[in-house]
Amino acid sequence: MSLLAVLGVISSAIYSGTSLLYTTLGEVIDERAGIVNLGLEGVLLVSASLGFAVTKTTGSPYLGILAAVLAGGLMNMVFGYLVITRQANQLASGLAVMFFGYGLSALIGKSFVGAKINPLPRYVLPGLSRLPLVFSSLFKFDFLIFLVVPMAVLIWWLLYRTRWGLGLRAVGENADTAFASGRNPKRIRYQALLVGGLLAGLGAAHLTIAYTMAWSEYMTAGRGFIAVALVIFSNWDPLRAIAGALIFSAAVAFQLLLQSSGAQVSPFLLNTIPYLLTILVLIVWGGNRKQSAPASLGRIYLGSE
Amino acid sequence: MPATPTSHALPGPMVSMRGITKAFPGVLANDGIDLDIYPSDVHALLGENGAGKSTLVKILYGFYRADSGSVLLNGQPVRIQSPADARKFQIGMVFQDFNLIPAFSVAENIALFLPDLKPVIHPKEIDHRIEEISTRYDLQVNPHALVSQLSIGEQQKVEILKLLLSNARLFILDEPTRVLAPHEIKALFGVLENLRKDGYAILLITHKLNEVLECADRISVLRTGRLAGTLTRREASEEKLIAFMFEKSLAGLNRHAHAAARSDRPPILRLTNIATHSLGAQVGLEDINLDIYPHEIVGVAGVSGNGQKELGDVILGLQKCSQGHKELFGQEATSWSIGRVRQSGVAFVPENPLQMAVTPYLSVLENMALTRSRLYARLGGLRVDWGAVQADARESFVRFGFSVPSLFVPVRSLSGGNLQRMTIARELAFDPKLIVGSYLTRGLDLQSTLSARQALLDARQAGAGILLISEDLEELFTLSDRLIVLSRGRIVGSFLPTETDNYTVGRLMTGAKV
Numbered sequence: 001m002s003l004l005a006v007l008g009v010i011s012s013a014i015y016s017g018t019s020l021l022y023t024t025l026g027e028v029i030d031e032r033a034g035i036v037n038l039g040l041e042g043v044l045l046v047s048a049s050l051g052f053a054v055t056k057t058t059g060s061p062y063l064g065i066l067a068a069v070l071a072g073g074l075m076n077m078v079f080g081y082l083v084i085t086r087q088a089n090q091l092a093s094g095l096a097v098m099f100f101g102y103g104l105s106a107l108i109g110k111s112f113v114g115a116k117i118n119p120l121p122r123y124v125l126p127g128l129s130r131l132p133l134v135f136s137s138l139f140k141f142d143f144l145i146f147l148v149v150p151m152a153v154l155i156w157w158l159l160y161r162t163r164w165g166l167g168l169r170a171v172g173e174n175a176d177t178a179f180a181s182g183r184n185p186k187r188i189r190y191q192a193l194l195v196g197g198l199l200a201g202l203g204a205a206h207l208t209i210a211y212t213m214a215w216s217e218y219m220t221a222g223r224g225f226i227a228v229a230l231v232i233f234s235n236w237d238p239l240r241a242i243a244g245a246l247i248f249s250a251a252v253a254f255q256l257l258l259q260s261s262g263a264q265v266s267p268f269l270l271n272t273i274p275y276l277l278t279i280l281v282l283i284v285w286g287g288n289r290k291q292s293a294p295a296s297l298g299r300i301y302l303g304s305e
Numbered sequence: 306m307p308a309t310p311t312s313h314a315l316p317g318p319m320v321s322m323r324g325i326t327k328a329f330p331g332v333l334a335n336d337g338i339d340l341d342i343y344p345s346d347v348h349a350l351l352g353e354n355g356a357g358k359s360t361l362v363k364i365l366y367g368f369y370r371a372d373s374g375s376v377l378l379n380g381q382p383v384r385i386q387s388p389a390d391a392r393k394f395q396i397g398m399v400f401q402d403f404n405l406i407p408a409f410s411v412a413e414n415i416a417l418f419l420p421d422l423k424p425v426i427h428p429k430e431i432d433h434r435i436e437e438i439s440t441r442y443d444l445q446v447n448p449h450a451l452v453s454q455l456s457i458g459e460q461q462k463v464e465i466l467k468l469l470l471s472n473a474r475l476f477i478l479d480e481p482t483r484v485l486a487p488h489e490i491k492a493l494f495g496v497l498e499n500l501r502k503d504g505y506a507i508l509l510i511t512h513k514l515n516e517v518l519e520c521a522d523r524i525s526v527l528r529t530g531r532l533a534g535t536l537t538r539r540e541a542s543e544e545k546l547i548a549f550m551f552e553k554s555l556a557g558l559n560r561h562a563h564a565a566a567r568s569d570r571p572p573i574l575r576l577t578n579i580a581t582h583s584l585g586a587q588v589g590l591e592d593i594n595l596d597i598y599p600h601e602i603v604g605v606a607g608v609s610g611n612g613q614k615e616l617g618d619v620i621l622g623l624q625k626c627s628q629g630h631k632e633l634f635g636q637e638a639t640s641w642s643i644g645r646v647r648q649s650g651v652a653f654v655p656e657n658p659l660q661m662a663v664t665p666y667l668s669v670l671e672n673m674a675l676t677r678s679r680l681y682a683r684l685g686g687l688r689v690d691w692g693a694v695q696a697d698a699r700e701s702f703v704r705f706g707f708s709v710p711s712l713f714v715p716v717r718s719l720s721g722g723n724l725q726r727m728t729i730a731r732e733l734a735f736d737p738k739l740i741v742g743s744y745l746t747r748g749l750d751l752q753s754t755l756s757a758r759q760a761l762l763d764a765r766q767a768g769a770g771i772l773l774i775s776e777d778l779e780e781l782f783t784l785s786d787r788l789i790v791l792s793r794g795r796i797v798g799s800f801l802p803t804e805t806d807n808y809t810v811g812r813l814m815t816g817a818k819v
Contacts, residue, residue, distance in 0.1 A: 161425060161426050161428075162424060162425055162426060163422050163423065163424050163425070163426060164424070166413060166416060166417055166422075167417070169409070170406060170409070170417050173406040173408055173409065174406055176404070177405070177406055177417070178417075179387075179388065180368070180388045180398075180400075180404050181388070181417045181418045182387070182388055182389030182418075182420075183389075292408065294408075295406075295407070295408060
């Protein structure tokens with residue numbers, strides 16, 4: 001395998017991993033506050049379709065990103081209303097939101113299938129501009145890629161070094177304790193879902209506006225669920241999520257490379273590699289380590305008399 | 306920082322509660338209660354289970370809202386609608402089961418309750434504040450340790466530190482001594498004494514008379530939701546307090562004549578070199594050798610988390626042992642299923658009945674049938690004879706002198722005491738031959754405690770062997786024919802109760818060499 005191919009895998013992993021990492025960071029925040037958002041797939045789809053539609057209609061990828069981000073926040077608020085205010089089961093609500101988002105995004109994106117958009121401008125990594133074009137073109141990134149690792153650090157800082165983060169983690173561990181400390185667990189959970197939704201929207205925007213630059217039905221192909229698995233892989237730690245998203249995306253890029261290089265394996269089988277990897281990770285990471293899942297993950301907070 | 310202690314001759318109360326009334330569905334938990342709490346005063350709130358102590362302090366802390374009545378702070382009426390309000394008025398509370406987050410460090414747990422926590426946290430500054438206060442009140446604990454790694458006594462220190470750093474002036478402590486070893490209780494009382502000197506007010510819930518008389522300046526007794534009376538330490542005596550707590554006087558225990566004739570019979574239970582794997586933070590058993598004979602109560606002392614749960618689980622078969630043998634009634638039983646162990650006549654009262662003994666959403670009646678479903682099955686299991694279950698349940702409640710509100714309410718709605726009574730009645734009903742009882746009287750009031758203890762003594766008289774796991778040394782000394790001490794999963798001491806005393810056992814419990 002040539003150097004170029006390897007670099008191609010890396011570049012492609014960075015591209016596809018960015019949306020995954022934003023989404024995973026959002027889910028880390030949701031779960032740190034005690035909420036499992038299985039509706040993430042639907043949130044991504046609605047954000048992606050709306051972001052793409054707005055970009056196409058207005059011609060501005062930035063307005064598209066804004067629309068996607070707001071849509072993500074709004075979708076998570078719908079989910080939040082179900083699981084926080086109405087105290088519905090988180091898993092059932094998540095699946096409902098997923099299917100709802102699937103249908104809604106198909107409707108929004110229907111007339112945009114196959115459309116072409118103004119992509120997000122890309123910048124060559126500083127210092128690499130002198131390389132031959134074949135190389136430097138692999139390392140031309142948009143601003144969302146440049147921002148994703150600082151974002152992970154920012155989320156870590158928010159969770160571990162701010163009052164807000166301490167309260168949020170407390171709600172995920174024991175909402176009654178958080179309440180006893182004078183906090184409002186329901187409000188904090190809404191806040192967590194809002195931030196999580198904005199981040200998921202950012203991920204969806206990157207996927208459709210910067211990476212694929214196209215909309216097709218169910219284009220997220222399970223990324224929402226992969227993000228949920230990555231949260232477990234990363235042990236609910238935003239910094240470890242960076243590695244998780246990169247490894248998973250490298251697997252995606254690698255199997256694409258195998259396919260394009262004409263490997264004598266069914267492409268359907270190759271397509272499953274990233275998901276096999278996810279299953280493997282869950283098996284290996286499953287129950288034999290010190291668990292650091294938030295203690296009230298998935299529990300409904302009922303409040304007090 | 307402590308404010309200047311109120312030094313005038315008659316300081317007014319810091320907090321007054323007037324006419325506090327609170328009803329829960331079916332129960333009047335508090336009925337017009339008046340209470341005055343003074344600075345530099347340890348005020349004990351005494352009463353049986355269900356007397357309304359917890360409800361009253363939870364109203365003061367804003368966890369519940371009173372139906373009527375008022376709270377005055379330094380003579381001014383205030384409205385306490387939530388714990389946040391209570392904290393604003395410098396009222397802090399340590400809950401019975403603590404309110405610490407095990408996955409957080411000590412510092413994080415304390416920071417969570419700091420009223421002046423800045424939006425951006427500076428961990429060093431918080432460590433510094435913790436160290437300052439902990440040295441002052443002799444509450445040393447490592448701020449970076451995870452709470453899950455701390456002992457119960459250390460966790461309590463953290464709770465008190467948390468209140469001190471949150472600027473509370475009134476400390477509410479809900480049964481603080483329940484799970485402490487004797488020397489830890491002593492240390493706690495020392496800390497309370499220092500707090501009192503610095504002008505803090507302390508409201509202490511307990512149902513242990515000797516503790517009240519040891520540390521309280523003022524004692525209020527609640528009985529069935531009403532204030533039975535308030536006494537100062539000087540006025541109080543054991544008899545007076547008991548008279549306030551109970552309308553009728555208590556019957557003593559009937560210990561029967563000592564019928565144990567040990568080694569001439571085969572043991573009911575024999576554990577040989579038992580060991581278990583330790584999972585995560587759990588303790589594994591090591592090298593456990595234990596025989597239990599008919600007509601014998603073997604008490605197991607130990608600080609919780611030192612292998613008591615594992616010991617009970619191994620006997621019942623909930624946990625597999627990695628080494629050693631278990632014999633029940635002379636038969637090799639190491640690999641018996643739980644069902645087979647139970648059928649052979651083993652009864653089990655686990656340490657946490659709500660999790661281990663019942664299914665919360667089924668009714669009391671259904672839970673009573675749970676462990677004997679085969680007995681009540683009719684038509685080959687197609688029908689359950691609920692009439693028989695009911696008759697048996699009522700009979701066993703009468704037999705043990707327990708009352709349970711209704712057989713038809715979900716178990717989830719029972720109070721801790723009622724749940725414990727239900728579990729004991731179910732497990733002891735069919736004259737088991739071996740009883741494994743963990744913290745059998747935890748959460749029970751004096752009356753029910755006596756009933757439960759009497760039931761054990763009666764079972765012993767009838768020939769049962771009993772393993773009694775408890776943290777209440779007084780209980781162990783009263784009931785046991787033999788006493789073993791568990792520490793870090795090993796048996797570190799084995800005594801006749803007459804050979805030893807609280808302090809020896811207490812020291813062994815905490816891993817010290819005698």
